[in-house]
Amino acid sequence: xxxxxxxxxxxxxxxxxxxxxxxxxxxxxxxxxxxxxxxxxxxxxxxxxxxxxxxxxxxxxxxxxxxxxxxxxxxxxxxxxxxxxxxxxxxxxxxxxxxxxxxxxxxxxxxxxxxxxxxxxxxxxxxxxxxxxxxxxxxxxxx
Numbered sequence: 001x002x003x004x005x006x007x008x009x010x011x012x013x014x015x016x017x018x019x020x021x022x023x024x025x026x027x028x029x030x031x032x033x034x035x036x037x038x039x040x041x042x043x044x045x046x047x048x049x050x051x052x053x054x055x056x057x058x059x060x061x062x063x064x065x066x067x068x069x070x071x072x073x074x075x076x077x078x079x080x081x082x083x084x085x086x087x088x089x090x091x092x093x094x095x096x097x098x099x100x101x102x103x104x105x106x107x108x109x110x111x112x113x114x115x116x117x118x119x120x121x122x123x124x125x126x127x128x129x130x131x132x133x134x135x136x137x138x139x140x141x142x143x
Contacts, residue, residue, distance in 0.1 A: 004030035005135050008058035010042040010075065011035060011093075012067055019120060020062065023127035031135070034058070039070025043078060046085055058088055059140045062130070063110075065094040065101050073104055080109040087141040091130060 007024065011017045017035045024031045034055075036042045042063070045052045061079070065072040072092065079085045089111040094101065097115055105113050114130060117123045134140070 004032040005060065005140075006056045006058045007031055007033045008042065008045060008061045009033055009035045010037075010039065010061065010063045010067065010072065012037045012064065016064075016116065016123075019123050020127055023124045024131060026124075026128065031131075032056075038068045039072065039075040041069075042067075042075050043070070046079065046088075060134050061088055061090045062093045063090050065092060065096050065105070073101075073108060076105060076108045076110055089134065089138075089140065091134070093130070 009017060009020055011020065021033050021035070024033050034045065036045050042061075044050055045055055046058070048055050063072050063075060067075070072094065076090060076092070079088065079090060086109075090109075091112045091114055092101075092105045092110045093114050093116060095116045095118075102113050112130075114126060117126055
């Protein structure tokens, strides 16, 4: 049996985190979803600091733009500047439809920018599409 795909969700909205977990549970590929609520916690997880010492490296990061403590763009910049972390694909998954957020995310080397639908059914459908693409079609970098 292959190990589950590790996904780090950086999301401060508990409802969106819950919907995301539900959507990934419905997938046919074994996934392990870890949720952190802010940018500081995300970087601590990725760097295996403090309570996250020994945490598995995620195969995929789903990152909200608007986060407390440290914003999503800052997290994206720091991850893509770090030679140990930069190969982890990052999908910016956010409610923002601001052109500035789209452009700055791609300028900071996001692998994709996906707007969160407000309708729960559409939200789940978009996450299923992300799941299918990133976990069925794409070859992820080896750990």
